[in-house]
Amino acid sequence: MIVVKVGGSEGIDLDAVCADIAHLWSAGTRMVLVHGGSAETNRVAEALGHPPKFVTSPSGFTSRFTDRATLEIFEMVYCGKVNKGIVERLQRLGVNAVGLSGLDGRIFEGKHKDSVRSVEDGKVKVLRGDHTGTVEKVNTHLVELLLDGGYLPVLTPPGASFDGVAVNVDGDRAAAALAAAMHAEALLLLSNVPGLLRAFPDESSLIERIDASDVEAYLEFAQGRMKKKVLGAAEAVQGGVGRVIFGDARVEGPVSAALAGRGTVVS
Numbered sequence: 180m181i182v183v184k185v186g187g188s189e190g191i192d193l194d195a196v197c198a199d200i201a202h203l204w205s206a207g208t209r210m211v212l213v214h215g216g217s218a219e220t221n222r223v224a225e226a227l228g229h230p231p232k233f234v235t236s237p238s239g240f241t242s243r244f245t246d247r248a249t250l251e252i253f254e255m256v257y258c259g260k261v262n263k264g265i266v267e268r269l270q271r272l273g274v275n276a277v278g279l280s281g282l283d284g285r286i287f288e289g290k291h292k293d294s295v296r297s298v299e300d301g302k303v304k305v306l307r308g309d310h311t312g313t314v315e316k317v318n319t320h321l322v323e324l325l326l327d328g329g330y331l332p333v334l335t336p337p338g339a340s341f342d343g344v345a346v347n348v349d350g351d352r353a354a355a356a357l358a359a360a361m362h363a364e365a366l367l368l369l370s371n372v373p374g375l376l377r378a379f380p381d382e383s384s385l386i387e388r389i390d391a392s393d394v395e396a397y398l399e400f401a402q403g404r405m406k407k408k409v410l411g412a413a414e415a416v417q418g419g420v421g422r423v424i425f426g427d428a429r430v431e432g433p434v435s436a437a438l439a440g441r442g443t444v445v446s
């Protein structure tokens with residue numbers, strides 16, 4: 180089986196992703212789709228008068244500061260507009276897709292992190308009231324029930340804390356944990372870039388191949404949220420996933436192209 184994670188950045192062609200998934204699904208490929216929704220969440224948050232706030236940790240990782248109001252906006256967009264938009268596309272293409280968040284059935288579970296360290300003007304501040312977490316446990320039973328019943332699961336953050344509180348989890352790392360837990364042969368991380376670029380944003384600087392034992396060394400090329408993808412790739416291969424491909428979701432047949440090795444292949 181394969182796990183496909185498609186991001187929610189500008190330029191991603193969800194129609195092309197869904198058409199390709201429908202084609203592979205009807206040919207018998209067992210798969211789970213995980214998605215993001217960051218760009219649309221930023222737009223809706225602005226429109227609702229609660230603009231997004233991103234924090235950068237002392238180790239250089241960027242994340243969305245998720246207070247309760249942000250979490251609710253996040254859910255509206257990720258679990259509502261984006262998730263149902265993908266499920267509708269797939270249904271129209273004849274795929275019996277079911278959309279769930281990681282909170283449903285506690286598919287993605289982890290500890291609630293209430294505070295985050297943020298570097299602001301060169302100083303480290305501690306911000307409280309954060310609703311984030313890292314996926315520590317994937318409960319695959321519900322996902323397997325759906326697959327065995329012929330349904331294509333379409334999953335999205337948030338996840339559930341061990342106390343049952345909704346927590347914003349990173350979609351790439353959640354997909355990586357899912358791929359490892361499901362013993363997937365491949366994890367595809369599709370976004371609005373051709374893959375991991377050595378000199379972002381120069382698209383001709385694509386890194387085509389990374390040795391599985393060496394992934395973390397490539398963190399230095401990733402900026403901003405790309406770092407989480409590299410981290411997710413490292414976690415997936417350490418968890419036994421055969422290969423991880425960073426692929427382009429702006430092209431025709433994006434899933435097949437990534438499966439054929441177009442992008443950055445980690446193996």
Ligand SMILES: Nc1ncnc2c1ncn2[C@@H]1O[C@H](COP(=O)(O)OP(=O)(O)OP(=O)(O)O)[C@@H](O)[C@H]1O
Nearest residue numbers: 186187188215216217370375376379400402404405
């Ligand atoms: N070295 C790099 N190579 C490629 N992209 C990079 C690099 N460094 C930073 N990036 C940025 O990482 C972004 C992809 O990560 P991001 O999390 O924003 O995407 P996503 O997975 O599509 O979104 P979502 O958070 O909605 O799931 C690219 O749009 C690019 O701007």
